[in-house]
Amino acid sequence: EQGAIPLLDYLSLKNWKQEYCGLINIPHMKDMYGLFYSEQLGYKGIIQHEQSNELSLSAIPKEEKQQGLFYFNKDGYSSYCKEYKEYWDWVKHRNEDRYQTTQNHGKHYDAKNMMHTFRLLEMALEIAREKQINVQRPNRDFLLEIKSGKFAYETLLAQANELQAQLEEAFKKSDLPEKPDLRYINQLAYELREEFYREGFY
Structure with missing residues (x-):
């Protein structure tokens, strides 16, 4: 037998049970084991139980x-486990109305996040060019x-990338400190607070 084969396929081919397998470090x-x-012989198996990491x-x-x-x-598996946990944490704590909105418009992206992306990019561009926040x-x-x-993800991504390029160029030319x-x-801040209290606002 030659070549790599997924573990479960190999065990099935051999008609083996993982709990009778033994591993040693090489x-x-x-990440390679014998x-x-x-x-x-009482080997400990490949894993102790299904939840083993x-x-x-x-x-x-x-x-x-x-x-x-x-x-x-191991590194790839750990990364997968981290992403898996983060995903289900997100599912647990997500805003259900917002999630349903994403599902309903069928574009497969968080439209509210995308809207804020454009808003913030445009405001940053105005700061660089006009030195003010609108x-x-x-x-x-x-x-x-x-x-x-309303818009396809690819269309918005291209526009956002263009705004990002404009933003980087604008800050290169800006004389902001x-x-x-x-x-x-x-x-x-001190003067504003002092004026606020002097005028008797509560």
Whole structure:
């Protein structure tokens, strides 16, 4: 037998049970294990139970013949488990109305997030070019159309990438300081509070 074969297929082909398998580390071969099989020698199996995240290693008698090599991509598996957990955490805590809206418009993306992406990109571009924040959006209808799922994802992605390119170019040309003047900001906040309380607002 030659070539790689998925573990479950291999066990089925051999008519083996995983709990009778034994694994040992192979020195200097990352994620590679020697695979043994015996129904009498008390091997620990490949995993202890279905929820296991770690392989089981067994004590193998020297005279036992190795049946094959077993490769376990631990980093890839850990990454998959992390993404799997994050997905189900998201499902547990997601906004159900928002999720149903995404399902209903059929575009397969979070339209509200996409709307905010455009809003923030455009506001950042205005900061770079005009040095001011415009909260009231002049293209409100367009943003609401994005939120309703009117446009294809690919179309919006291309437009967002174009805005990103414009934004990077605008900040290259902008004379805005690299960092805010914290002393000025603190002084301004102090003066505004002082004026607020002096005028008797509560």
